[in-house]
Amino acid sequence: xxxxxxxxxxxxxxxxxxxxxxxxxxxxxxxxxxxxxxxxxxxxxxxxxxxxxxxxxxxxxxxxxxxxxxxxxxxxxxxxxxxxxxxxxxxxxxxxxxxxxxxxxxxxxxxxxxxxxxxxxxxxxxxxxxxxxxxxxxxxxxxxxxxxxxxxxxxxxxxxxxxxxx
Amino acid sequence: xxxxxxxxxxxxxxxxxxxxxxxxxxxxxxxxxxxxxxxxxxxxxxxxxxxxxxxxxxxxxxxxxxxxxxxxxxxxxxxxxxxxxxxxxxxxxxxxxxxxxxxxxxxxxxxxxxxxxxxxxxxxxxxxxxxxxxxxxxxxxxxxxxxxxxxxxxxxxxxxxx
Numbered sequence: 088x089x090x091x092x093x094x095x096x097x098x099x100x101x102x103x104x105x106x107x108x109x110x111x112x113x114x115x116x117x118x119x120x121x122x123x124x125x126x127x128x129x130x131x132x133x134x135x136x137x138x139x140x141x142x143x144x145x146x147x148x149x150x151x152x153x154x155x156x157x158x159x160x161x162x163x164x165x166x167x168x169x170x171x172x173x174x175x176x177x178x179x180x181x182x183x184x185x186x187x188x189x190x191x192x193x194x195x196x197x198x199x200x201x202x203x204x205x206x207x208x209x210x211x212x213x214x215x216x217x218x219x220x221x222x223x224x225x226x227x228x229x230x231x232x233x234x235x236x237x238x239x240x241x242x243x244x245x246x247x248x249x250x251x252x253x
Numbered sequence: 254x255x256x257x258x259x260x261x262x263x264x265x266x267x268x269x270x271x272x273x274x275x276x277x278x279x280x281x282x283x284x285x286x287x288x289x290x291x292x293x294x295x296x297x298x299x300x301x302x303x304x305x306x307x308x309x310x311x312x313x314x315x316x317x318x319x320x321x322x323x324x325x326x327x328x329x330x331x332x333x334x335x336x337x338x339x340x341x342x343x344x345x346x347x348x349x350x351x352x353x354x355x356x357x358x359x360x361x362x363x364x365x366x367x368x369x370x371x372x373x374x375x376x377x378x379x380x381x382x383x384x385x386x387x388x389x390x391x392x393x394x395x396x397x398x399x400x401x402x403x404x405x406x407x408x409x410x411x412x413x414x415x
Contacts, residue, residue, distance in 0.1 A: 195277075204254075205269030211277045232279040251279040 131198035131209070133163025134170060140215040143194065144226030144248075147181015148174045151191060151215060166196040166208075167236040169222075172215065182225060183217065189225075191215035192242055194233045208234060208253065216245050224248065261289035261299050263306035316360045321353040 138153040151172035156164035195210035217225045233249040257266040260282045274282045284290040299307040309315040
């Protein structure tokens with residue numbers, strides 16, 4: 088319970104960061120969410136520029152900040168999309184170093200994604216797996232649950248490394 | 254296609270409804286509607302929320318153990334499609350439902366047994382004790398003037414006779 092609360096607080100902090108540097112994209116959704124949230128519930132939005140995501144493989148990075156949501160709609164990336172990101176925090180001796188620009192696949196998103204049977208899925212946090220230009224993962228392990236939306240997007244390798252498919 | 258149970262209220266979630274929340278420890282919570290989802294986000298315990306099945310079963314307001322529940326257990330082995338089997342299953346579902354409803358009605362009746370007698374006793378007690386709130390105690394005694402008139406009449410009769 089305490090861990091959940093702590094992750095919720097960090098989420099609030101992250102979204103504030105996202106709202107701050109968001110002048111360019113002209114999205115009022117970020118500021119809207121801060122004004123309209125009366126409870127602790129946030130309105131989950133897309134993964135866009137300046138969104139900090141957790142890295143859930145063993146490639147060496149810990150946190151990345153999204154630079155660009157590739158080929159997605161104007162608003163941002165969702166579950167299963169690829170993004171271009173900059174490594175902000177890394178393990179001391181890993182394959183990727185701080186400041187490197189990498190590609191990533193979003194494996195967990197706090198924003199719900201509609202499934203083809205009509206239901207919706209959402210996860211607890213925003214997480215990404217680093218990949219190279221061809222889509223092959225850089226790391227060798229993936230932690231936490233991953234959605235099976237990745238199968239449609241042809242990220243089969245990530246699915247095979249995952250420990251739980253939601 | 255699979256009919257799931259809502260984690261909060263235990264009602265069935267049909268396909269196309271509800272939200273599925275996957276926690277980072279890979280535990281999946283399914284909710285039938287946003288009411289349950291919002292209550293979950295508020296961190297409410299379903300065992301304490303009065304309208305959920307979990308509360309009702311805990312407090313004995315609904316049946317907990319019955320053989321009709323055995324039929325609804327989750328099975329993970331897919332069955333080979335057999336037309337006869339499917340037909341029989343559909344018939345059986347209807348029958349089991351009817352039996353379960355009857356048993357629940359009986360359980361409810363047992364629970365409510367003795368309620369009319371209890372209500373009558375309470376009403377009697379209320380009349381005995383609380384009539385004071387409606388009328389003053391002096392009003393409950395017979396009027397002294399009435400007594401006087403009859404006494405006078407009696408005295409008069411006695412005097413007339415004499």
